[in-house]
Structures are given as structure tokens and as C-alpha cells.
Amino acid sequence: MxxxxxxxxxxxxxxxxxxxxxxxxxxxxxxxxxxxxxxxxxxxxxxxxxxxxxxxxxxxxxxxxxxxxxxxxxxxxxxxxxxxxxxxxxxxxxxxxxxxxxxxxxxxxxxxxxxxxxxxxxxxxxxxxxxxxxxxxxxxxxxxxxxxxxxxxxxxxxxxxxxxxxxxxxxxxxxxxxxxxxxxxxxxxxxxxxxxxxxxxxxxxxxxxxxxxxxxxxxxxxxxxxxxxxxxxxxxxxxxxxxGRSLDNRFPPVDNTPGEPILSIQHLSTKYAPNLSDITFDVRKGEIFGLYGLVGAGRTELLETIFGIRTRASGRVYFRDKLMNFSNAQEAMDYGFALITEERKANGLFLKGDLTFNTTIANLNHYKSGVALSKPKMVNATNDEIKTMHTKCMGPDDLISSLSGGNQQKVIFGKWLERAPQVFLMDEPTRGIDVGAKYEIYELIIKMAKEGKTIIVVSSEMPEILGITNRIGVMSNGRLSGIVNTKETNQEELLRLSAKYL
Ligand SMILES: Nc1ncnc2c1ncn2[C@@H]1O[C@H](COP(=O)(O)OP(=O)(O)OP(=O)(O)O)[C@@H](O)[C@H]1O
Ligand SMILES: [Mg+2]
CATH class of the missing domain: 3.40.50.300 (P-loop containing nucleotide triphosphate hydrolases)
Structure with a gap:
């Protein structure tokens, strides 16, 4: 032609x-x-x-x-x-x-x-x-x-x-x-x-x-x-x-130092497909633990089961040696767990609400003044998160539905940051987020780890999972097929492990 x-x-x-x-x-x-x-x-x-x-x-x-x-x-x-x-x-x-x-x-x-x-x-x-x-x-x-x-x-x-x-x-x-x-x-x-x-x-x-x-x-x-x-x-x-500027590295240095094991997942199984079978692993305090696997391997299901929104068939979750077998999201949140879901529109946001509502909704107790909710406190918190996340918007009273896709994702992130959770479960946290903002989210994740938070992050992007974690658990067909140190592994090994039980 x-x-x-x-x-x-x-x-x-x-x-x-x-x-x-x-x-x-x-x-x-x-x-x-x-x-x-x-x-x-x-x-x-x-x-x-x-x-x-x-x-x-x-x-x-x-x-x-x-x-x-x-x-x-x-x-x-x-x-x-x-x-x-x-x-x-x-x-x-x-x-x-x-x-x-x-x-x-x-x-x-x-x-x-x-x-x-x-x-x-x-x-x-x-x-x-x-x-x-x-x-x-x-x-x-x-x-x-x-x-x-x-x-x-x-x-x-x-x-x-x-x-x-x-x-x-x-x-x-x-x-x-x-x-x-x-x-x-x-x-x-x-x-x-x-x-x-x-x-x-x-x-x-x-x-x-x-x-x-x-x-x-x-x-x-x-x-x-x-x-x-x-x-x-x-x-x-x-x-x-x-x-409008150049970025030399796509990933900030992962310089957190994980402490003692603090979150323990023991023999977790579920009944419904894709069913998890006998998943056991520990995550340390201040650790960034990645979960890799093919679609359908059960990574999302694992996070949801830990968080209590998917029914366990058997198994236990311990945090600081206390049993954490949650039966719903509220219970999980009360114990300092947070979950960023992969599908923002269905699970993470109230599209008819404004930014303030969406940022503070998971944490309302925090903004009380006496018994009533304090609007100024809520707006202040929202303004802070807009700044932290560099969310592109006109202000806290913007409707969430008027934000671009990636900026909606930032609001979800901000909502959970507001709660200052101890255990942060993240399912594809940078999905749909641009290169510059991704870098900022990586920095945030590493900062949280340095503050002693425990993070489990699911990502399908190989460079990302290799770029920001301390260890990686690989899932294959509902089972944990291996745990590797990020510094010592490579793409081939991750792929091999993700195909182990196919
Ligand atoms: N229906 C709407 N009402 C008001 N403002 C809107 C509406 N849709 C988009 N905007 C605004 O227009 C701007 C551009 O949004 P757009 O969704 O086109 O971005 P984008 O480039 O697709 O971003 P992303 O990579 O996050 O998807 C944003 O500032 C957004 O807030
Ligand atoms: Mg868009």
C-alpha cells in the first residue's frame, strides 16, 4: 500500500x-x-x-x-x-x-x-x-x-x-x-x-x-x-x-527492612472455583509481599478470603498471634486490614458520591465532633489525600464519576490511606495509573512498609512485581507453587512456578 x-x-x-x-x-x-x-x-x-x-x-x-x-x-x-x-x-x-x-x-x-x-x-x-x-x-x-x-x-x-x-x-x-x-x-x-x-x-x-x-x-x-x-x-x-520531565528509573529503591513474621496464613482452602487449596505462608512486619500468577490462579480469591469477604472452607489467619478469621469486611477493617480491589467501579467506589464521601466513607468514626460528623474535618482529610495522591480534580466536592479512570483509582487508594491500616491487601493497585503516578504509588507502598505496615500486593505486571517487592509468592491453579526472594528470582522462574499445577 x-x-x-x-x-x-x-x-x-x-x-x-x-x-x-x-x-x-x-x-x-x-x-x-x-x-x-x-x-x-x-x-x-x-x-x-x-x-x-x-x-x-x-x-x-x-x-x-x-x-x-x-x-x-x-x-x-x-x-x-x-x-x-x-x-x-x-x-x-x-x-x-x-x-x-x-x-x-x-x-x-x-x-x-x-x-x-x-x-x-x-x-x-x-x-x-x-x-x-x-x-x-x-x-x-x-x-x-x-x-x-x-x-x-x-x-x-x-x-x-x-x-x-x-x-x-x-x-x-x-x-x-x-x-x-x-x-x-x-x-x-x-x-x-x-x-x-x-x-x-x-x-x-x-x-x-x-x-x-x-x-x-x-x-x-x-x-x-x-x-x-x-x-x-x-x-x-x-x-x-x-x-513534562524525564523519569530515570521506573521503580524507587526498595530499601525497607522487613521484621519478624506477623501475619500467618495457615492451610487456607475455599470451596468454590477457583478454589484455593491448602495455602500456607507468613508475611513479615514491614514487608512487601507480592503475589504473582496467571488469571484464575486464585490471587484475588486469596486476598478476599483473608479479608473475610469470601467463605473459607478451612484454614486460619493469624495476625500478631491472634486468630483473624473474619466473616465480613467490617470485621477485617476493625482489625486494621484494608483491601484495594481490582475492579474499582463495582467494588471500590460510590459513583454517585463526591470525593469527600468516597475518601472518608471507610473511616467515618474518625471525623466525629461529638456525635455528629464534622464536615470540615472530612473535607480537610480529603484535601490531604488529594495532595498525597496528586489526584487531578477541581476539589473535594467533585463527583467521583467526573474523574478520569486513573484518578478514581487514586481516590480508592486515598480512602484506605486515611484508615492507616496495619495490613494492606492490594489487588492490581496501579492498574490504569500513568507512569508518573505509578512511581508515586510505589514510593507510598515502600514508605508504608518502612512504617511497619504489612503489604500483600497482587500484580500481573512482571516488572512491577519484581520492582517493588521483598518476596513473591507464586500461585498456580489455586495452590501456592513457590515463594521466592525478589532479589534472587527472575521472570523465567516466576513463569515456571505459575505453570506448576496447570
Ligand atoms: N463527565 C465529566 N464531568 C466533568 N468532568 C469530567 C467528566 N469526564 C471527564 N472529566 C474531566 O476531564 C479530564 C480528563 O478526563 P479523561 O477521563 O478524559 O482523562 P484520561 O486521559 O482518560 O485519564 P485516565 O488515564 O485516568 O483514564 C479530567 O480532569 C476529568 O476530571
Ligand atoms: Mg481514560
Missing amino acids: ADKQDDIILSIQGMSKSFGRNRVLNHINLNVRRGTVMGLMGENGAGKSTMMNCLFGTYQKDEGTILLNGKEVAFSGPKDALENGIAMVHQELNQCLDRNVKDNLFLGRYPTNALGVIDEGRMRKEAADLFRKLGLTVNLNTPMRNMSVSQRQMCEIAKAISYNAQVIVLDEPTSSLMTQEVEKLFAMMRMLKEQGISLIYISHKMDEIFEICDDVSVLRDGELVMTKRIEDTNMNELIAAMV
């Missing part, structure tokens, strides 16, 4: 968007070439999702023009966009958890037969074909609720692809996918490119950007500051464009 150079499929010209006083996009110009992947990077709150939502018709832009194949388009809403060649996978999954996989795929556009009756057979066949192409094995009748976050994410991607769009926007599609799933997605993306379809790919993961993108653009504070061919740039240049 000699003319690929200038064959522009999508052109965004002079796009601006404000929310109230907050100007989020400022005269954005972006050209996407046919049959290519355009990476879109930028810090949390830079405007990436907003820009794509304006393209997709979820939001109406204030000014600017969108040309698709040289023709001006303006979508009244997502349905309009979908019918006219643009599909989008949203950063936050919006699925009907009570409906099954197949229904979710066809929601709002059930195929009907000649009699106007929903054509179940056709739905089944089309869905099966699609998943086969994506290399996925899913039971079409499984309710979404019973699928893991990563499986749900793959279903959303499948759905976007099924619209036969010319431009597909993927807003952080791989945030909870494991390596193999990412590879499947990339294979699919390459296939789509071959067919002349273009993709806009939003991600905070550098390696992915360099692997899959042809071009890359960087947004900073609502301005498009750079667009380049991927081969003409490098990681340092991208980071500098995003954060």
Missing part, C-alpha cells in the same frame, strides 16, 4: 471540550491513517477518554470537526457512531452482569428472522464464530457476573469488533488481561489492520505501545503535544512528552 502514508481514514480537527469551567480538550488535531494503529498516551486526566467519547458521540464536543473518509460526521450518540463505522471499548466496562455472554454481545441489536422473532440460532453461531476467531473459549450462556474481569474485557473487545467498524477505539483494553490474552488481542488487531481497519489504542503500558502501534500521540493537559511514527520515537521521549 504505497499510498498508506497519506491515506487518512479519520481526521479530528480543532476539537475542544469543557466540563463547566474545566477545559478538558483544547483544539485537538489528530489524523489516523488507514490500516494502522494509533497509540494514544497521556497522564491520568489528560483527556484521552474524553477525546474518544467526543468522537464516539457519548459526549458532544464544543467545537471542531470530525472527518471519516474525508466526509464530515457528527454522531448524536454511540448508537449512531456504531452504525456509521466507529466502535469503542470503554475504559470502564458497562455490561449487564445478569445477562449472559451472548446477550451482552447483541444487546440492543438482536438479529431477528423473517417473522421478526429473535434468531437465537444465528446469535449463537455468530457469537461462536467471533470467539473462535479471537481464540477464546467461553460458554455463551455464562452470566457475565460469573466471568473474571479479564474475560469480561475480552467480551467487550469481541463486541466492538463484531460491529465491523472502520475505526475501533480501545480505551485501556488490556488493563486486566494477562500476557496470553494480550497476544490474542494483538493478533486480532493485526488481522483487522490487514483489512484496512484502523485502531486507536489507549494504554499506559509502554511495551504494548511499542509492540502494536504504528503511530503514537501524546495528550498533556488537554493539548495534543506530539504525534510521531513509532520508529521515530522512544520511551524516554514519550514519558517526557507526557509528564
Whole structure:
């Protein structure tokens, strides 16, 4: 394709968007070439999702023009966009958890037969074909609720692809996918490119950007500051464009000194899949203990079982030699445990509440003045956490739903910091967080460890788990397949251990 150079499929010209006083996009110009992947990077709150939502018709832009194949388009809403060649996978999954996989795929556009009756057979066949192409094995009748976050994410991607769009926007599609799933997605993306379809790919993961993108653009504070061919740039240049300074190391020095064993997990088992079987290990005071494993290995389940929100079949948890077999989250919190969940929208936040509410909710006793809650105390605490976490917002009374995805994640973190927990369980704590903010979260984790807090952190990102922990427990198929010292291990060993009981 000699003319690929200038064959522009999508052109965004002079796009601006404000929310109230907050100007989020400022005269954005972006050209996407046919049959290519355009990476879109930028810090949390830079405007990436907003820009794509304006393209997709979820939001109406204030000014600017969108040309698709040289023709001006303006979508009244997502349905309009979908019918006219643009599909989008949203950063936050919006699925009907009570409906099954197949229904979710066809929601709002059930195929009907000649009699106007929903054509179940056709739905089944089309869905099966699609998943086969994506290399996925899913039971079409499984309710979404019973699928893991990563499986749900793959279903959303499948759905976007099924619209036969010319431009597909993927807003952080791989945030909870494991390596193999990412590879499947990339294979699919390459296939789509071959067919002349273009993709806009939003991600905070550098390696992915360099692997899959042809071009890359960087947004900073609502301005498009750079667009380049991927081969003409490098990681340092991208980071500098995003954060306005360069970052020499991705991880701060892990210089905490773990003390005596303080948290003891003994023979923990659960009944329901993926069931944990006979998990035993100790974590030290002031230690950062990583948990690695493939999706479905049981890492999230382990954290949830320790925290008391998943039923134990057998086994015991001791903290400071006291039995901690919690039967609910409140009990766990009362004993100084905290859990940051991987799925923020469903478990971590009250989307209708403001920042103050979401920051203080786990710790209300703290803000009493006599018997009544003191609003000023709550607002002060929230302001402190906004500062600590560098949360991008207008102020404590912002609605949580108006924050960008990564900034919502920071609020969850702030909420738990407010409680000053003794044992901090973190499930993918930096998921969706930009490079600069990640570094700050790592610093916080190390600082907490130095203060004697005990931390168990689940991460699917190999460099992260190797970069910020003292020891790593590897899980495989519900069992603990090994515990290694971080300084003495490597990627191969972690992978080998995670496959041990498959
Ligand atoms: N519905 C809304 N109402 C008010 N403000 C909003 C709304 N949606 C987004 N914003 C604001 O627009 C800015 C950009 O948010 P956006 O979600 O586009 O960021 P992003 O680049 O996608 O970040 P992330 O990497 O965290 O997903 C943020 O400051 C956010 O608070
Ligand atoms: Mg976003």
C-alpha cells in the first residue's frame, strides 16, 4: 500500500471540550491513517477518554470537526457512531452482569428472522464464530457476573469488533488481561489492520505501545503535544512528552527492612472455583509481599478470603498471634486490614458520591465532633489525600464519576490511606495509573512498609512485581507453587512456578 502514508481514514480537527469551567480538550488535531494503529498516551486526566467519547458521540464536543473518509460526521450518540463505522471499548466496562455472554454481545441489536422473532440460532453461531476467531473459549450462556474481569474485557473487545467498524477505539483494553490474552488481542488487531481497519489504542503500558502501534500521540493537559511514527520515537521521549520531565528509573529503591513474621496464613482452602487449596505462608512486619500468577490462579480469591469477604472452607489467619478469621469486611477493617480491589467501579467506589464521601466513607468514626460528623474535618482529610495522591480534580466536592479512570483509582487508594491500616491487601493497585503516578504509588507502598505496615500486593505486571517487592509468592491453579526472594528470582522462574499445577 504505497499510498498508506497519506491515506487518512479519520481526521479530528480543532476539537475542544469543557466540563463547566474545566477545559478538558483544547483544539485537538489528530489524523489516523488507514490500516494502522494509533497509540494514544497521556497522564491520568489528560483527556484521552474524553477525546474518544467526543468522537464516539457519548459526549458532544464544543467545537471542531470530525472527518471519516474525508466526509464530515457528527454522531448524536454511540448508537449512531456504531452504525456509521466507529466502535469503542470503554475504559470502564458497562455490561449487564445478569445477562449472559451472548446477550451482552447483541444487546440492543438482536438479529431477528423473517417473522421478526429473535434468531437465537444465528446469535449463537455468530457469537461462536467471533470467539473462535479471537481464540477464546467461553460458554455463551455464562452470566457475565460469573466471568473474571479479564474475560469480561475480552467480551467487550469481541463486541466492538463484531460491529465491523472502520475505526475501533480501545480505551485501556488490556488493563486486566494477562500476557496470553494480550497476544490474542494483538493478533486480532493485526488481522483487522490487514483489512484496512484502523485502531486507536489507549494504554499506559509502554511495551504494548511499542509492540502494536504504528503511530503514537501524546495528550498533556488537554493539548495534543506530539504525534510521531513509532520508529521515530522512544520511551524516554514519550514519558517526557507526557509528564513534562524525564523519569530515570521506573521503580524507587526498595530499601525497607522487613521484621519478624506477623501475619500467618495457615492451610487456607475455599470451596468454590477457583478454589484455593491448602495455602500456607507468613508475611513479615514491614514487608512487601507480592503475589504473582496467571488469571484464575486464585490471587484475588486469596486476598478476599483473608479479608473475610469470601467463605473459607478451612484454614486460619493469624495476625500478631491472634486468630483473624473474619466473616465480613467490617470485621477485617476493625482489625486494621484494608483491601484495594481490582475492579474499582463495582467494588471500590460510590459513583454517585463526591470525593469527600468516597475518601472518608471507610473511616467515618474518625471525623466525629461529638456525635455528629464534622464536615470540615472530612473535607480537610480529603484535601490531604488529594495532595498525597496528586489526584487531578477541581476539589473535594467533585463527583467521583467526573474523574478520569486513573484518578478514581487514586481516590480508592486515598480512602484506605486515611484508615492507616496495619495490613494492606492490594489487588492490581496501579492498574490504569500513568507512569508518573505509578512511581508515586510505589514510593507510598515502600514508605508504608518502612512504617511497619504489612503489604500483600497482587500484580500481573512482571516488572512491577519484581520492582517493588521483598518476596513473591507464586500461585498456580489455586495452590501456592513457590515463594521466592525478589532479589534472587527472575521472570523465567516466576513463569515456571505459575505453570506448576496447570
Ligand atoms: N463527565 C465529566 N464531568 C466533568 N468532568 C469530567 C467528566 N469526564 C471527564 N472529566 C474531566 O476531564 C479530564 C480528563 O478526563 P479523561 O477521563 O478524559 O482523562 P484520561 O486521559 O482518560 O485519564 P485516565 O488515564 O485516568 O483514564 C479530567 O480532569 C476529568 O476530571
Ligand atoms: Mg481514560
